[in-house]
Amino acid sequence: MEEVRLYKDQTLFGPTEKPDYFLGIVEGSVKVGNVVYGPGDILGFVEYFLEQPFVGEVKVEEDGVGKKYREEDVENEEIFKEVLRYALENLNSSIASIPTQEVVKDFEDTARVDALLELSSMDEAPLEAFDAIEDMMTLKKLPALPDDEEIAYDFVEKFEKEMDLLQYILYRIAFVKKFPENEHSQKFLLEVIDTYLEELGDRFGAKYAMMLFLLFYPDSPKVKDVLLKLIKVLRQSKNPEWFEYYERLVMLFPEVEVKLDEIT
Amino acid sequence: MRSLELPAGSVLIASRSYPDGVYVVKKGLVGLFDRLDRLIIVVYRDEIFGLESLYNMVTMYMVKTLTFVEMDMYDPQEFESTLDGEKRKNIMKQIAKWNWLSEKRYQMNTENRLNDILNELKNAAIDESYIDQIIVSLELNDALIFERIRREMT
Numbered sequence: 113m114e115e116v117r118l119y120k121d122q123t124l125f126g127p128t129e130k131p132d133y134f135l136g137i138v139e140g141s142v143k144v145g146n147v148v149y150g151p152g153d154i155l156g157f158v159e160y161f162l163e164q165p166f167v168g169e170v171k172v173e174e175d176g177v178g179k180k181y182r183e184e185d186v187e188n189e190e191i192f193k194e195v196l197r198y199a200l201e202n203l204n205s206s207i208a209s210i211p212t213q214e215v216v217k218d219f220e221d222t223a224r225v226d227a228l229l230e231l232s233s234m235d236e237a238p239l240e241a242f243d244a245i246e247d248m249m250t251l252k253k254l255p256a257l258p259d260d261e262e263i264a265y266d267f268v269e270k271f272e273k274e275m276d277l278l279q280y281i282l283y284r285i286a287f288v289k290k291f292p293e294n295e296h297s298q299k300f301l302l303e304v305i306d307t308y309l310e311e312l313g314d315r316f317g318a319k320y321a322m323m324l325f326l327l328f329y330p331d332s333p334k335v336k337d338v339l340l341k342l343i344k345v346l347r348q349s350k351n352p353e354w355f356e357y358y359e360r361l362v363m364l365f366p367e368v369e370v371k372l373d374e375i376t
Numbered sequence: 377m378r379s380l381e382l383p384a385g386s387v388l389i390a391s392r393s394y395p396d397g398v399y400v401v402k403k404g405l406v407g408l409f410d411r412l413d414r415l416i417i418v419v420y421r422d423e424i425f426g427l428e429s430l431y432n433m434v435t436m437y438m439v440k441t442l443t444f445v446e447m448d449m450y451d452p453q454e455f456e457s458t459l460d461g462e463k464r465k466n467i468m469k470q471i472a473k474w475n476w477l478s479e480k481r482y483q484m485n486t487e488n489r490l491n492d493i494l495n496e497l498k499n500a501a502i503d504e505s506y507i508d509q510i511i512v513s514l515e516l517n518d519a520l521i522f523e524r525i526r527r528e529m530t
Contacts (some may be wrong), residue, residue, distance in 0.1 A: 196471060203474055207410050
């Protein structure tokens with residue numbers, strides 16, 4: 113254990129830096145992202161032990177004193193008890209503060225969609241996934257379309273963005289859901305993705321439209337483009353899931369050279 | 377120390393209660409549930425819960441067995457006397473991981489973790505009502521492992 117001075121505005125760790133110690137604050141305060149930690153707080157033990165980067169910059173807010181701890185320090189009984197107590201309090205308070213049913217449902221749906229995406233080779237997955245994604249995108253009120261494929265296509269194709277951007281998206285998604293095998297469905301879904309990204313700037317909507325595309329059209333020649341876009345969106349929103357899709361991209365298209373800096 | 381054998385569905389620690397000791401899982405799966413009765417962490421072989429009893433601290437989660445479980449239970453002082461440097465480090469790593477899981481709801485380093493869980497499942501008589509919750513709470517990155525789990529469990 114090493115005692116250190118903390119100086120106001122000193123950067124302890126950069127936004128994506130993996131800490132090589134964790135810090136007990138004795139005096140002063142330290143800000144991680146938007147959260148301020150004060151005397152008695154121990155920060156970075158999760159990131160340190162799991163070798164994960166901090167999310168956000170770690171900066172000293174007020175001058176003070178801290179104790180740098182490393183793995184070998186917790187072999188000491190006193191330090192172990194101090195850190196464990198804090199870690200348990202932290203664990204319990206994070207469990208206690210799990211928010212409303214809605215947020216919980218969002219987590220569950222995310223996990224469900226991710227799971228189904230992984231199972232996209234299984235016959236029963238896509239439609240169930242569609243429902244889950246539909247829930248998440250709050251698209252429960254998808255418009256009804258004629259049962260006749262050609263009439264429905266004609267109607268959706270002629271529905272212009274200028275008429276109503278949201279309806280434009282909803283009609284296209286409704287068409288894809290109703291006629292996933294139609295030769296125009298891929299094109300409609302790609303248009304939805306582009307509309308979300310370029311006109312609405314809605315990364316959330318775009319993400320799930322892209323997941324739908326990967327679920328329904330895993331063999332499409334456009335999969336590579338969609339994966340690249342999805343990775344970019346996830347990286348921009350600092351979502352660690354990007355790496356899963358990056359792995360998938362590399363596995364599917366080993367010839368592709370991806371420069372990560374170019375997709376951020 | 378007492379050795380315990382409990383069927384699936386046994387509640388060991390109620391939410392907002394004081395654990396009466398420290399439990400070390402030997403075999404089977406145990407679940408930590410939040411106040412909405414949602415499974416948040418799957419606990420398995422060699423993992424430890426009830427550490428709050430070392431500090432006379434209240435837990436905010438409920439602990440319930442998901443399968444038939446064998447475990448050892450220690451009085452807090454007795455448990456402390458078994459600790460050496462290595463065990464302390466391992467406990468810190470486990471609690472760090474649980475902190476991560478509870479905050480991020482995302483299982484990490486998980487191929488090993490999943491394989492361990494899967495091995496436990498092979499011989500376990502699992503309560504079917506937990507299957508969906510377990511699937512949701514587990515790492516879902518690896519399609520093969522995920523499918524294996526589903527197959528094992530259904």
